Amino acid sequence: MLEHLHEVPALVIPCIHGRTEGASVLEQANTWGSILPAVWSFMLAARERGLGTAWTTLSPLCDREVAELLGIPHDEIMQAALIPVAYTIGTDFQRGPRVPLEEVVHWNRW
Numbered sequence: 001m002l003e004h005l006h007e008v009p010a011l012v013i014p015c016i017h018g019r020t021e022g023a024s025v026l027e028q029a030n031t032w033g034s035i036l037p038a039v040w041s042f043m044l045a046a047r048e049r050g051l052g053t054a055w056t057t058l059s060p061l062c063d064r065e066v067a068e069l070l071g072i073p074h075d076e077i078m079q080a081a082l083i084p085v086a087y088t089i090g091t092d093f094q095r096g097p098r099v100p101l102e103e104v105v106h107w108n109r110w
Contacts, residue, residue, distance in 0.1 A: 002058070008084040013059065013066065014039045019078045035080045043083065052088040055081050 005011075016035045020028045043053040059066060059079040067074035 005058075005084060008086050010085040012042070012053075012083040012085055013070070013072075014042070014080045014083065015072060015077045016080055017077060019075070031078075032080075039081060039083065046085055050087060051085055053083050053085050055083060058082045 014035060016031060018031060020031050046053050059082045063079045064074055066079060072079070
């Protein structure tokens, strides 16, 4: 996907106030737990309108540069992801490959 990122017509960068560097696990969970559902809802809404999205984690590789380019106050605002948005090619969507459920779900014990 990275080799086609420059072709995408829109890139969405969801952001959140505060940064998690050096934060406790609880603080990090609270931060991510407040933005993940919003971004997932955005992605579902895009799909319902015929748009494809992909959650990428490329932002941390260059978040300071992106913040400078877009005027995002880096010390106050954290970029959560980089979401390419575009019309999809075709409509023959299929489930992605998955690990068998028994390998990842544990009931009452590990």
